[in-house]
Amino acid sequence: MKTNLKALFLNCTLKKSPVTSNTEALISKAVSLFKELGVESKVIRIVDHQVAFGVTSDEGNGDEWPTILAEIKQSDILILGSPIWLGDKSSVCKMVIERIDASTSEQDENTGQYPLYNKIGGVLVTGNEDGAKKVCAEVLFSLNHSGCTIPPNAMAYWVGEAGPGPSYLDAEGDKHLFTNKNLRFLISNTVYFAKLIKEQPITTNLHKLTQEAEQESKG
Amino acid sequence: MKTNLKALFLNCTLKKSPVTSNTEALISKAVSLFKELGVESKVIRIVDHQVAFGVTSDEGNGDEWPTILAEIKQSDILILGSPIWLGDKSSVCKMVIERIDASTSEQDENTGQYPLYNKIGGVLVTGNEDGAKKVCAEVLFSLNHSGCTIPPNAMAYWVGEAGPGPSYLDAEGDKHLFTNKNLRFLISNTVYFAKLIKEQPITTNLHKLTQEAEQESKG
């Protein structure tokens, strides 16, 4: 099977290459599964690039976000991978969310749709303990808010039991049934929806709806 | 325009009828907009029914959840409406989430899909101040986790400025452009996806994917 679908992963680990990233290990599994379904993947490790704090799409001074945003725009499936720190997504993940959110100001001339409309969103999380569902909820909300469609079970995560302990790779999390099962649900459902939307792009006209809302609202 | 689509709203206000529910007022707007698109709506105010705390689909002793769950299963679009209390969704909303989550144990014999697969989820929130996005994120996460697809901009909310102040109706929130605009985005996108999925139901076979995951995972 071969599709023309592209998946983009943004790895939001705090650690620069070549340090081991457990989140990258889970992403690698997803890349293999996408390949089986004929979906080509690209992985960007954010901290290996010079991405600026900010809420515009180009903060200048060598900001590399514009290149990453271009990759996002060319993808059909966008998956954020985040580690857990103190029960929360990483600061790098939040920085990426802030930059993605800025893209909503670029609206299609005719439909008013944001650049992430017609893209499918998902999330992968690893941590040595507790916090995954919070991270998933916040990442999926942010992607949805910026235009992505979220198919059923759009998340997969691995965490160990309460307190300090081995991380995903050391704990052989790659053999953890729950995580592997959810990863396959995520892969299958994102591909199903990416195909659907590619064939039948969303027709919602945000400009027209905004005008209707203006008529009904007070000055 | 006439569709065979059905929308179900679960109003999670803490107040029993006939006390005014601001969340109900926002829901009523959504019902009108759905009607314009040929979608029939039903609204259930949870506290007017005897719904038990629990994590099964029937807690017995007069628990009315089974009837509500039957309505959910017959709907194409499921929207939770919640007020904000102390910056958070209502306890009634959380109770509903717990009951909906229980439905994931009823899996289709062939595909393993949960009852909420092929349904489109959304959220409406009103509060006199701060907390809406948190409520939206948590409700959408829960619906997604239980099987719903979340289309772009699947939320609409109204809140006033920091601190005590008038609620949605008293503040004429029904004329607030931002809320009215987002409500129309929500309506339009949920209908678009509900039609799409009705025509082309999700084919993902969770049973088969679980078996593959078992083979790859440790005993």
Next chain:
Amino acid sequence: MKTNLKALFLNCTLKKSPVTSNTEALISKAVSLFKELGVESKVIRIVDHQVAFGVTSDEGNGDEWPTILAEIKQSDILILGSPIWLGDKSSVCKMVIERIDASTSEQDENTGQYPLYNKIGGVLVTGNEDGAKKVCAEVLFSLNHSGCTIPPNAMAYWVGEAGPGPSYLDAEGDKHLFTNKNLRFLISNTVYFAKLIKEQPITTNLHKLTQEAEQESKG
């Protein structure tokens, strides 16, 4: 050692007695440790009482919250115990938070302080997997917002690894070092602060500060 300090635990499990509550098991440990420090404890399992949804301190019609609120007012240390459902605190816990929040409208005639001022807050959480820190953060925020002081490390929790698995008791979570360690930190610090505040109650005059704020603010 004997003090005149009282600790109150509100167990927010969804299960009525006599069904086993894992959260109750962790609470029992805390009760023993308080006893060693001369602190008398009382445990109330909310679902064994008829507590109404609402945001006042007495919803009438047999609402048993007023009795529980009286117990809260007589305590020096207030600890909420919650299970985790879908990565979140229980609906019963949220209901308790809504009712506690209502107490802030009863302000001391002279100082304007709420009933929970001069009380020390903490939280205990059990779940079979993921979600504890989110629950802790939200419970502690709510207690703090309603007037409690939160001493360092005011939380203890147990969760297992990602996905379905045994709960606290079945997993012998009572022998889990991380949980036991944090429980002792919680106990010791709540007692330290309860003594301190008992001897030197907070002198902040909220009425006076409100007046100053009024002078500085626009009509």
Next chain:
Amino acid sequence: MKTNLKALFLNCTLKKSPVTSNTEALISKAVSLFKELGVESKVIRIVDHQVAFGVTSDEGNGDEWPTILAEIKQSDILILGSPIWLGDKSSVCKMVIERIDASTSEQDENTGQYPLYNKIGGVLVTGNEDGAKKVCAEVLFSLNHSGCTIPPNAMAYWVGEAGPGPSYLDAEGDKHLFTNKNLRFLISNTVYFAKLIKEQPITTNLHKLTQEAEQESKG
């Protein structure tokens, strides 16, 4: 009145000086109020310094966090100021939380206490709309987890009504009663507790409690 107490504010705006920071404006009010109570303040705008992503206390390569951590250690009151972006604390705020969390590995030789024990924590938030309580809850949780005591009402925030709108300064949020009132509660209570703890530092011995926990737990 003159005390020997020091307050440190970490402003987590995304914008470098000299761009206007609304969060800085709210911080300035707090500085004035602290001054009236004889408390000396210092404000650090994080993005004006080269702070590295990471989870250690010195990430090398010119990382300026060690200097900031030294300031934290010399303070009695630590207040994080954060803007709101997409209903959430800023990425800079999360980065600061990650770095502060790293400090818990430096434990007092005798008591095992972390560097932030005996410090009082608080939070200030500004945003043009919705999200403040979530930010407050997460910041206070993180400070508490790292050792801070959280006094009653340890937060003050300003947000406008739902959707785009003017920010704190443009909206004359500095004259908003609710925000000004809460700010004074925060100031008064942090000072009360800072004095109390300065006179009677926490005696909890974390080393001893850990040993007791080890005896009770399984190998």
